[in-house]
Amino acid sequence: MTAEPPGAGPVRTAIPPRVLTVAGSDSGGGAGIQADLKAMLALGTHGMSVLTAVTAQNSLGVMGAWELPLEAIRAQFRAVVDDIGVQAVKTGMLASSAIVETVAGLLAGLAAPVVVDPVGVSKHGDALLAAEALDAVRIKLLPIATVATPNLDEVEQLTGVRVTTELEMRRAAAAVLEFGPRWALVKGGHLAGDAVDLLTDGAEEYWLRSVRHDNRHTHGTGCTLASAIAAHLAHGMPVPEAVASAKEYVTGAIEAGFPLGAGIGPVDHAWRWR
Ligand SMILES: Nc1ncnc2c1ncn2[C@@H]1O[C@H](COP(=O)(O)OP(=O)(O)OP(=O)(O)O)[C@@H](O)[C@H]1O
Numbered sequence: 001m002t003a004e005p006p007g008a009g010p011v012r013t014a015i016p017p018r019v020l021t022v023a024g025s026d027s028g029g030g031a032g033i034q035a036d037l038k039a040m041l042a043l044g045t046h047g048m049s050v051l052t053a054v055t056a057q058n059s060l061g062v063m064g065a066w067e068l069p070l071e072a073i074r075a076q077f078r079a080v081v082d083d084i085g086v087q088a089v090k091t092g093m094l095a096s097s098a099i100v101e102t103v104a105g106l107l108a109g110l111a112a113p114v115v116v117d118p119v120g121v122s123k124h125g126d127a128l129l130a131a132e133a134l135d136a137v138r139i140k141l142l143p144i145a146t147v148a149t150p151n152l153d154e155v156e157q158l159t160g161v162r163v164t165t166e167l168e169m170r171r172a173a174a175a176v177l178e179f180g181p182r183w184a185l186v187k188g189g190h191l192a193g194d195a196v197d198l199l200t201d202g203a204e205e206y207w208l209r210s211v212r213h214d215n216r217h218t219h220g221t222g223c224t225l226a227s228a229i230a231a232h233l234a235h236g237m238p239v240p241e242a243v244a245s246a247k248e249y250v251t252g253a254i255e256a257g258f259p260l261g262a263g264i265g266p267v268d269h270a271w272r273w274r
């Protein structure tokens with residue numbers, strides 16, 4: 001056996017795919033940028049971030065939110081894309097129409113799949129997107145999405161379609177597709193019964209069903225699912241496989257969600273390692 005030179009680490013055989021999240025910070029670590037980076041790590045990718053806003057947040061809610069200047073958002077994006085490169089992107093909290101438009105403009109020039117989680121309100125009902133930004137999401141952001149992942153409240157806000165049963169998710173998905181994303185993933189997590197999501201591009205249709213885990217510690221489910229999809233896309237998976245694998249990952253993370261603080265705890269991004 002030959003001795004390794006001092007400081008030499010293990011020889012890498014492969015560089016992980018690079019994934020970018022464009023989202024807000026959750027100081028409590030359960031959702032937002034923090035959830036995104038954890039999911040990206042757990043799924044074998046190198047996560048990078050463009051911070052759009054900072055929230056003071058914990059298991060009880062959002063105590064404050066501050067937007068970053070557009071110049072800071074553009075500079076973070078250029079720093080990452082021009083040097084490191086990006087193989088998939090996920091967007092989350094974008095806060096205002098000015099930020100939505102800026103981010104959409106930056107992403108329009110990128111040759112990588114984009115997963116848009118049109119975050120509207122937090123689990124506690126705190127607004128994370130100004131009402132004046134809905135049009136920008138519809139007109140500027142959704143058209144450049146490879147996959148858009150609204151929950152039922154976000155679908156209603158964006159399209160006016162109110163979903164109360166699984167089958168009504170079809171009409172909701174069709175209404176989302178009218179804004180131009182390649183695929184719509186309508187998340188039925190807020191319905192009763194099984195946790196059922198519908199993925200469709202208008203031609204193919206996939207119903208993704210899991211048991212509903214009776215666990216209130218679900219902070220960050222939407223962020224985690226969208227980031228997992230982006231990570232799988234960066235690995236080169238086609239959209240239906242990427243979404244199915246991401247659903248499996250988030251389901252395990254929800255089952256393993258744990259209490260922190262006095263309110264709603266986070267999902268467990270590291271459940272496969274425990
Ligand atoms: N209790 C649960 N058990 C299993 N799966 C769930 C549960 N709640 C939500 N899900 C699943 O988690 C994923 C995220 O869905 P959800 O509707 O919670 O998104 P969201 O509201 O955007 O999330 P967030 O609350 O983080 O913003 C979906 O795949 C949904 O089916």
Ligand SMILES: Cc1ncc(COP(=O)(O)O)c(N)n1
Pocket residue numbers: 023024025026031032033055057092093119121122123124128218219220221222223
């Ligand atoms: C910065 C940020 N982004 C997204 C969410 C949504 O996650 P949840 O609905 O689980 O609170 C959040 N709470 N905070």
